[in-house]
Amino acid sequence: MAGFRTPKQKLSALIITYNEIGYIEKCIDSVSFADEIIVVDSYSTDGTYEYLLNHPKVKVIQNPFENFTAQKSFTLKQSSNDWVLFLDADEVVTKSLQKEIIETINNPNAHEAYWFYRKFMFQDKPLNYSGWQTDKNHRLFRKSKAHFTDKKIVHETLVVDGTSGILHEKLIHYCYKDYEDYKGKMLKYGRLKAKEDFYREKSFNYFLMTVKPIWKFLNHYIIRLGFLDGKKGWTICYLNALGVLERFRELKRLEKKNELAYYLVMP
Structure with a gap:
């Protein structure tokens, strides 16, 4: 984290996993600036759980997968900080996005939640169109001001008690392995x-x-x-x-x- 000032506001990075051994290392490395990293794993069989269990910065919990909304709601409850960064296991925070996140949560006029635009990667090549040009998701928010609605079980929706902003830097999404x-x-x-x-x-x-x-x-x-x-x-x-x-x-x-x-x- 050299070059960045220590954040006054503490941040929890939250991730859910199932058989993500090809992605999870890059994801975890990209959120190492967070004050805590919590991963809820739904009994992976490919070595993901063992990797997380041996990672010194990660707290890993196993929980059976019912649906995405239920799993993310469970994960959110594990956070000990109000500000949370909720990522998918195949997403990566760039250094410039990291800097923007730290500046944002320490802004006294910050919104309660923030949308992230994503840059989609087809294997290691960018995917610029195909319907995803305007794709954005809530990824950074205050735990005390948001929850996942139980009306959806996939493509979960965050309900925010307050206002939402948009970060300028994009999140990298490695959506396509093969x-x-x-x-x-x-x-x-x-x-x-x-x-x-x-x-x-x-x-x-x-x-x-x-x-x-x-x-x-x-x-x-x-x-x-x-x-x-x-x-x-x-x-x-x-x-x-x-x-x-x-x-x-x-x-x-x-x-x-x-x-x-x-x-x-x-x-």
Whole structure:
């Protein structure tokens, strides 16, 4: 942390993990300036937990994964500081962003929360378009002034009691390791979104299952300029659309399973 003044406000860096051995080291190194680093791991099997357990700056807790909102809410409760920096395991804080974070939390006129724009990395190459040009997330906030809404179980939403600002420096997001890894993420997110729809009593619709994945692809690849990312853009846009298709397929499966359970318990 040479060159930076010691922050007056203390900061907790919070991360959730499951099988993140390819990413977690860079993420942890990038938040070493925080006063505490807490990682909640959902029983990784690839060495992630062992790496974290042996890291001198990390407090690691294992907790079963139910959904993203529940896991992040649990993690937030573990923080001993009011200011928290909540990252995904495949995100990295640059030195310039680190400096801006420290300056921000020590500003007496600071907002209660801050949005971060992200720079997406396709393996080690930047992805500049493909629908993510305007992507931003709450990553820095006061624990006492925010919570994750339980209305969503994936792509969790932070509810802020107060105002939000935007930091200028971008967070680096290593979103794409390889084809199968990203495909697995999109299918997982699709299934979780289907559960969310099912709990909200949304009904499966064949027309929407046909139209929405196509629209997702065309919107991101053509309207949101994914074609300018070349082959990388095609791959990302296709897999994002596949995630939407999986959402409808899973919703259909859940409805059939529910119908079967209903008929089995009928007198």
